[in-house]
Amino acid sequence: MLKDVTIGQYVARDSLIHRLDPRTKLISLSVLVVAVFVADALSFHLILVVYIGIAVLLSKLPVLLVLKNIRPFLWLMVLTLGLHGLFTTEGTLIFSIAWLNVTSEGLTRGLFFSYRLAVLISSTALLMLTTSPMDLIDALEHLLRPLRKVGVPVHELAMMTGIALRFIPALVDEADRLRKAQLARGADFGGGIVRKTRNLLPLVVPLFLSSFRRADRLAVAMEARCYRGGEERTNFRELGFRRADGLALAVVFLVTLVGLLLNTLELTV
Incomplete structure (x- = not known):
């Protein structure tokens, strides 16, 4: 299980994702993480899975190298599924264990939150695998630079x-x-x-x-x-933004806007 942890490990490749500005990748990850925890629309999450899959293919990294980062956190996903399944009272009752009731709504919520954790872990792993630590440091420093005005030691x-x-x-x-x-x-x-x-x-x-x-x-x-x-x-x-960075950010914001729109439409139906 220790070998499944690739956080902090950079795998060099000549790919479009590797060549993107690290600030672009950090902004994209932040926007997608917020969207995945805000939007509940199933159609949006299907689009998101396809988007992440395309990003992995463009990175020229083995899919299993990205997905194996989920394994060390399987216990957390199982715990999330169990807590939602046992302590959510809404929905159809499936079976009872003493005073604990397992409902369909609880299992659905547990699976959904476990999926969100998997998306968060795999997206973060993709960022780490395609961005060197020094590039990440420079990107963080550039993005947080405005905080220097209020005395935050950004560097x-x-x-x-x-x-x-x-x-x-x-x-x-x-x-x-x-x-x-x-x-x-x-x-x-x-x-x-x-x-x-x-x-x-x-x-x-x-x-x-x-x-x-x-x-x-x-x-x-x-x-x-x-x-x-x-x-x-x-x-x-x-660091410098290029045309590919602008296109990547445009796609990320477009996917996020579509997700929020689909989420609003499902809530109003």
């Missing part, structure tokens, strides 16, 4: 986000290495959820120590390079 926030994203793959690899070392010593990571959790506890302390060592080495390296935050900092590669 520092963007740098912290980028460092965190770069640390995730390293921590995943370190956790996998520690797990394999424990397996070589005869550790058993099988069994149920409780047993797996208890057996994974011995990995927590060495993983934290490794994280602190990495952070300390990074701090020393940044000090050795005279890093002073965003003071008079220049970018190696300047």
Whole structure:
């Protein structure tokens, strides 16, 4: 399951999605995330799935590479489905467990919220896989630049986000290495959820120590390079919107407007 986490991992490809300005991808993701949680129209969500599928194909990435990011969050989707199924009282009663009633409306809502989580995870994974961490830092800094006027340390926030994203793959690899070392010593990571959790506890302390060592080495390296935050900092590669970025944003806003329109029409029927 650790290998299924690709957050922070950039896969280089010569594709249209990779060549888009990182600000375009961040804005597109933000707009779609808001739309997917606001709109309830089934027709819109069908269009959205097709849109995301086309984006994955244009990225020239394996579909399974994007979808496998959902696997570590399956427990959250199952929990969401269970909570909605057990505690939603509207709809047709399917069966009862003691004082808990499972209804058709509850299961429908649970499935819908689980789908929304899957869309959020897969869309975020596509952004991470097609955008380098440095490009993400620059994009965040550019988009949040107006907040400097109210005293927000924009560059520092963007740098912290980028460092965190770069640390995730390293921590995943370190956790996998520690797990394999424990397996070589005869550790058993099988069994149920409780047993797996208890057996994974011995990995927590060495993983934290490794994280602190990495952070300390990074701090020393940044000090050795005279890093002073965003003071008079220049970018190696300047960001710039192109015609493809304008077209991509137009498509995203068009899909969102169609979704809101369909949602309004369904509510008025």
